[in-house]
Amino acid sequence: MDIAAPTIRPPSGDPMLPRLFRIERVKKELSDTFTMEITPADGGPFHFRPGQFNMLSAFGVGEVPISISGDPGDPELLVHTTRVVGSVTAAICALKPGDTVGVRGPFGSHWPVEDARGADVVFVAGGIGLAPLRPAIYQIMADREHYGNVVIFYGSRTPEDLLYRRELQRWRGRFDMSTEIIVDRATGHWGGRVGVVTKLIRGGGFDRHHSIAFVCGPEVMMRFAVQTLGECGVTGDRVFLSMERNMKCALGFCGHCQFGPTFVCRDGPVYRYDAIERLFNVWEV
Amino acid sequence: MVEPDKQDHPIMAIDRDGLNALIQRLAAEGYQVIGPRVEDAAVVLGPVAGVADLPAGWTDEQSGGHYRLVADGKGEAGALFGYTLAAQGWKRYLHPPRTRLWQAHREGRSWRVEAEAAPQRYAFLGVRACELSAIGVLDRVFDNGQFTDPGYAARRSGTFIVAVNCGRAAATCFCASMDTGPKAHAGFDLALTELPGEDRAGFVVEVGSPAGAAMLQAIPHGPAAAADIDAAERAVATATAQMQRAAGGREMVADAAGVLSRNAEHPLWEAVAARCLGCGNCTAVCPTCFCTSVEDTTDLSGEVAERWRRWDSCFTLDFSYIHGGSVRRGTASRYRQWITHKLSYWHEQFGTSGCVGCGRCITWCPVGIDITEEARALAESEGRT
Ligand SMILES: Cc1cc2nc3c(=O)[nH]c(=O)nc-3n(C[C@H](O)[C@H](O)[C@H](O)COP(=O)(O)OP(=O)(O)OC[C@H]3O[C@@H](n4cnc5c(N)ncnc54)[C@H](O)[C@@H]3O)c2cc1C
Ligand code: SF4
Ligand code: SF4
Ligand code: FES
Numbered sequence: 029m030d031i032a033a034p035t036i037r038p039p040s041g042d043p044m045l046p047r048l049f050r051i052e053r054v055k056k057e058l059s060d061t062f063t064m065e066i067t068p069a070d071g072g073p074f075h076f077r078p079g080q081f082n083m084l085s086a087f088g089v090g091e092v093p094i095s096i097s098g099d100p101g102d103p104e105l106l107v108h109t110t111r112v113v114g115s116v117t118a119a120i121c122a123l124k125p126g127d128t129v130g131v132r133g134p135f136g137s138h139w140p141v142e143d144a145r146g147a148d149v150v151f152v153a154g155g156i157g158l159a160p161l162r163p164a165i166y167q168i169m170a171d172r173e174h175y176g177n178v179v180i181f182y183g184s185r186t187p188e189d190l191l192y193r194r195e196l197q198r199w200r201g202r203f204d205m206s207t208e209i210i211v212d213r214a215t216g217h218w219g220g221r222v223g224v225v226t227k228l229i230r231g232g233g234f235d236r237h238h239s240i241a242f243v244c245g246p247e248v249m250m251r252f253a254v255q256t257l258g259e260c261g262v263t264g265d266r267v268f269l270s271m272e273r274n275m276k277c278a279l280g281f282c283g284h285c286q287f288g289p290t291f292v293c294r295d296g297p298v299y300r301y302d303a304i305e306r307l308f309n310v311w312e313v
Numbered sequence: 314m315v316e317p318d319k320q321d322h323p324i325m326a327i328d329r330d331g332l333n334a335l336i337q338r339l340a341a342e343g344y345q346v347i348g349p350r351v352e353d354a355a356v357v358l359g360p361v362a363g364v365a366d367l368p369a370g371w372t373d374e375q376s377g378g379h380y381r382l383v384a385d386g387k388g389e390a391g392a393l394f395g396y397t398l399a400a401q402g403w404k405r406y407l408h409p410p411r412t413r414l415w416q417a418h419r420e421g422r423s424w425r426v427e428a429e430a431a432p433q434r435y436a437f438l439g440v441r442a443c444e445l446s447a448i449g450v451l452d453r454v455f456d457n458g459q460f461t462d463p464g465y466a467a468r469r470s471g472t473f474i475v476a477v478n479c480g481r482a483a484a485t486c487f488c489a490s491m492d493t494g495p496k497a498h499a500g501f502d503l504a505l506t507e508l509p510g511e512d513r514a515g516f517v518v519e520v521g522s523p524a525g526a527a528m529l530q531a532i533p534h535g536p537a538a539a540a541d542i543d544a545a546e547r548a549v550a551t552a553t554a555q556m557q558r559a560a561g562g563r564e565m566v567a568d569a570a571g572v573l574s575r576n577a578e579h580p581l582w583e584a585v586a587a588r589c590l591g592c593g594n595c596t597a598v599c600p601t602c603f604c605t606s607v608e609d610t611t612d613l614s615g616e617v618a619e620r621w622r623r624w625d626s627c628f629t630l631d632f633s634y635i636h637g638g639s640v641r642r643g644t645a646s647r648y649r650q651w652i653t654h655k656l657s658y659w660h661e662q663f664g665t666s667g668c669v670g671c672g673r674c675i676t677w678c679p680v681g682i683d684i685t686e687e688a689r690a691l692a693e694s695e696g697r698t
Contacts, residue, residue: 042428042463043460043461044414044415044462044463044620045426045428050423087419087424087618088417088609088615088619090607090608090609091609091620113636127422128424130417130424130426246637273633273635273640274632274633274634274635274640276606276607276625277607280454280457280459280460281454281455281457281462281603282604282605282606282625283603283605283625283627284604284632286627286650286654288658289657289658289661291662294457307577312640312641312642312643313577313640313646
């Protein structure tokens, strides 16, 4: 198997100008995290590939990169899940249905979902890292017969930090996929597993020689996940991960997202691990 | 006067009146002419109305952390382009320190976004060979095969370029070893070489584009004498010779790209960090550093929003900030990012070096950190030089 992290060209025109989208629905996911569904003010569908992201703007406040977390099979509705951590994410969170948000995108490389056909697919998610993986999960489940085992390993800090709880329940109830969850610290009535996500990886459930892994979460978590996957036989050429860097343009112009010789906004965010292994292990790149 | 042959432009000559006519003609055609002038004891770029505005009789002395303007003793009759490089390059015109990207007006719960109007057309007078290369580098950055920066493209395509070849290298110059100078080979509309020696010397002129040919037609000019063509070539050869390391000049070490890519882990980074102030001067004066940040603002009524882009520097802590903390926390990793990007990553990103050998970062570094010496120290530690 030889799969590269692919890129596709976004629409032409002035790439600096945001397209306006109307907020249709806002759903509170966690105390600090919300999902919004938006539609273009000028009509028309919004096509994207799983793993790609948009630059979202709040009027007069700023612009931030946010992954697309909806279903690529439903281009009529654009979905983003955002955690409020600062000024721009707070301003976007304050918007109500009927308000307007600026969108530039989609940008970046995507999870090689089609290329993984025939193999087992292992998703390793940490915290809000489940959001950029969800479109890939949707696409694979809509094309289920073309894949081997589908396994989701999801770790979060506490049970209160688990994203998409209803959906996780539904996935856990399905016979054609396996969804395993672990938390760093049990709180309340948590009766599930406690520990780090690598513990789940070691539990297996996938064919070590015929698996593709998609990994997204905090950088430290990804480090351990990649290492454990390697120990379980999933080599770097079959591991894909999504990198995060500061971004001010998503076009390759601002320089902020540089990760070694690559621009995370254009060459990433999804990378094949063996392509960045060397950089990944150097301090402060 | 002869007709320049448009197929195969012969080498022409103009005198100072011809140069004056060129400046005026460019202005008459709607260009804002930007050229060198003396301000605050330095050569800087700014609007020029005629030859009288140019830095006649001034030359410069540059070394690590040091710049001084020096009179050549001939005053008005002295060379117009006897200095090497203005402190700030042309970057500030093509890729300004601050630009508005767009404006938006609130309309009920929606907004209306307006793109920016067409920019000013510039004519650049006195672009050095290394600076032409730097403009070529920026051209690749802002048209990367996937996206084009429309503002840069508009400013760039409207620009008329008069290059001036160097007859002298400053102690900080190393374009010869970067293969970017001291003679301009392409990328100009007209290229001048100031003839050395005599008072109020004229120029040998090469034509680089149809627009350049047309412009030359419109001003007094004549064929260049063989002796003048010779003298111009010798002037450029002098500058090249001055940069030879064997003759006390400056060179970038061979295979700098490989040296940097092999040494991400090296004690040198901490050693440089002990001297580097992290001020970002090098990135501000570098003609190819392109990094920017954006700022969104609203007016007092909250009805109009604007997005501004401004120069940024990889030497700031904020530059690599993501939630939880900056990626490049120490000066060591920031200096490593800067020099590795310039000399190595750039090749992978844009198929060219990000350093053109202008030496500005050496001159304007308050503590005189020297990109050629740091690269050489890494190479020497590999035991290859
Ligand atoms: C490719 C990509 C996809 C992302 N997807 C999501 C997502 O789906 N959901 C989500 O909640 N978050 C996501 N993030 C992180 C999100 O972009 C940041 O949380 C956000 O930029 C913080 O902005 P702020 O103004 O609210 O915070 P502040 O802390 O006030 O940020 C100040 C500035 O720092 C920068 N910044 C801060 N944190 C980050 C960060 N983590 N990544 C990049 N730049 C940062 C931004 O430029 C921001 O303008 C993604 C980041 C990247 C690079
Ligand atoms: S790195 Fe220094 S010498 Fe090289 S182009 Fe930039 S300012 Fe000039
Ligand atoms: S050296 Fe630093 S400021 Fe200059 S282009 Fe590279 S990252 Fe940007
Ligand atoms: S985000 Fe600006 S270059 Fe990648």
